Amino acid sequence: MLFLAVVFHKQSVNAAPPRWYEAMSQTHMIGLGGIHASNTPGDVIKTMALGSCVGIIAVAPRLRAVGMAHIVLPHSRTNPEKANLTPGYFADTGIPAMLEQFQRLGLKNPRELVFKLAGGASVMDTNNTFDIGKRNILSCRKELWKHRMAAIAEDVGGNFSRTVWVEVDSGRMYLQSPGKGRWEL
Amino acid sequence: MTDFAKKAADRLNSLPPISTTTLKLIDLLSNETYQTTELSALIEADLSLAARCLKTVNAPIFGIKRTISSVPHAVTLLGARAVLDLALQLSVRGTYNQALTGYASSADDLYRHSLYSAIAARICAQRITPNTNPESAYAAALFHDVGKLVLSSFLAEKETEDPENITHFLDYEQQHFGIDHAQISAQIAQKWHLPEDLVQAISFHHQPSQALPAYRRTALAVHLGDMFAMMAGFGTQRDNMQYQMDPMIDEFVVRNRKWELETLPQIMMDIHEEYQTVMAKFNQEEQAQ
Structure with a gap:
């Protein structure tokens, strides 16, 4: 009996994922201002080449759900109309909109979420005239604090772009940059 | 060599x-x-x-x-x-429809980068560098990185070296090849018989302050357009963000609260919106593919 159980276990671990799994799972690419949260097994949420933009990644371990928002600008007062249409464009409207998406997946308490930040790079600039990346990071942190939350890890700043993705299955988040390889945060 | x-x-x-x-x-x-x-x-x-x-x-x-x-x-x-x-x-x-392997970018990246830079350069010419012909800035920005098509394959051979801590990608290219993509772009522009202001703006799109005085502003608009494209994630990958802002910008922009909170975000947003409009209107078949 025990032997059978071991064999069965081994098979279930080594077997290829069932068909429904491959049919349902997909990579969600999000663009500037995009927000997506998912609890579909196998799903990956990805955003390409974050420059001065900031990616906010949230994981809800109890729900087995992950989410990402692609923040472009620090504050929605730049254009409140745009904020209505695409809340993910701005840090102050993007975070509440992402929480809403998680609530639809069953989130009760926002403090269950584990946050990570990535991006916010800037070009070398003596006077920091164009350093919107830094302002994006500060604004994201501030908005998280407002909700009594904070990121547990950050991979921000510097002068290189980052491609970021997060997997539903493992809840792990990876970064990639041309010439720098791939790493986990 | x-x-x-x-x-x-x-x-x-x-x-x-x-x-x-x-x-x-x-x-x-x-x-x-x-x-x-x-x-x-x-x-x-x-x-x-x-x-x-x-x-x-x-x-x-x-x-x-x-x-x-x-x-x-x-x-x-x-x-x-x-x-x-x-x-x-x-x-x-047609020309831009090839992957730049040396820059680790895919087939569409150069076209998108050039189009985004061009739109950004036109807006910069109107709002940041006054008395600049926006159409010249647009055209120059569309061709500013064409030299990467030439350098890419040579750069691909150098890929084994670790390009970490590059502060200025132009210096990196200079070190290895004695020439950079801006200079090659300018050579191509000359070969195409583009007008002198475009050639100058293309040649100095990373150091606009070194262009001839008459063309400095156009070069600066292209420089800024290039930077805005990279900041928005529309770069050519490997060299993304790895450039230095030319100090000439200080003649035109005073960094204050208004600039930080209103002007700059507004400009960045308008560039992106116009890019999306242009993509929707003029690139229907590319979008459908």
């Missing part, structure tokens, strides 16, 4: 030439007193461009219910700027 120079010259000569219609359009629109009849005569002489104009103006997104079948009518409806956009995009589309 001679071997490199020879190979580079070969690659440079293998690039297809830019259409004469596009050149004439750039010339025509650079003086402000052109006649609309001249414009439509120019378009009518170029079959592929005329067809493209008609196709664009008859697309549902333009919202014109009747079918437009006359080229002058289409040109009037589109406007000179949109026609130039179409001509420029048509002339770079």
Whole structure:
């Protein structure tokens, strides 16, 4: 009996994922201002080449759900109309909109979420005239604090772009940059 | 190095030439007193461009219910700027449709980067660097990175080296090849007989302060357009963000609260919105693919 159980276990671990799994799972690419949260097994949420933009990644371990928002600008007062249409464009409207998406997946308490930040790079600039990346990071942190939350890890700043993705299955988040390889945060 | 120079010259000569219609359009629109009849005569002489104009103006997104079948009518409806956009995009589309392996970028990256930079450069020419011809900035920015097509394969051979801690990618290119992508782009622009202001702006798009005084502002607009494209994630990957802002910007921008909280975010947003509009209106088939 025990032997059978071991064999069965081994098979279930080594077997290829069932068909429904491959049919349902997909990579969600999000663009500037995009927000997506998912609890579909196998799903990956990805955003390409974050420059001065900031990616906010949230994981809800109890729900087995992950989410990402692609923040472009620090504050929605730049254009409140745009904020209505695409809340993910701005840090102050993007975070509440992402929480809403998680609530639809069953989130009760926002403090269950584990946050990570990535991006916010800037070009070398003596006077920091164009350093919107830094302002994006500060604004994201501030908005998280407002909700009594904070990121547990950050991979921000510097002068290189980052491609970021997060997997539903493992809840792990990876970064990639041309010439720098791939790493986990 | 001679071997490199020879190979580079070969690659440079293998690039297809830019259409004469596009050149004439750039010339025509650079003086402000052109006649609309001249414009439509120019378009009518170029079959592929005329067809493209008609196709664009008859697309549902333009919202014109009747079918437009006359080229002058289409040109009037589109406007000179949109026609130039179409001509420029048509002339770079085929050339730019290849992956830059040395820069780790895919087939579409160079085109998107160039288009985004061009739109950004035009907006910068209007709002940041006054007294600059926005159309020159647009055209120059569309061609500013064409030299990467030549450098890419040589850079791919150097990929084994770790490019960490590069503060200025131009220096990196200079170290390895004795020439950088901006200089090669300028050589190509000269070969294409682009006007002098475009050649200067392309050549100095990373150091606009070193351009000839008459062309410095256009070069700065292109420089900023390039930076904005990289910041928004529309770069050519490997060298993304790894450039230095030219100190010349301090002549035009005072970093204060208004700039940080209003002007800069507004400019960045407008560039992105216009890029999305242009992609939707003029690149329908690319979008559908």
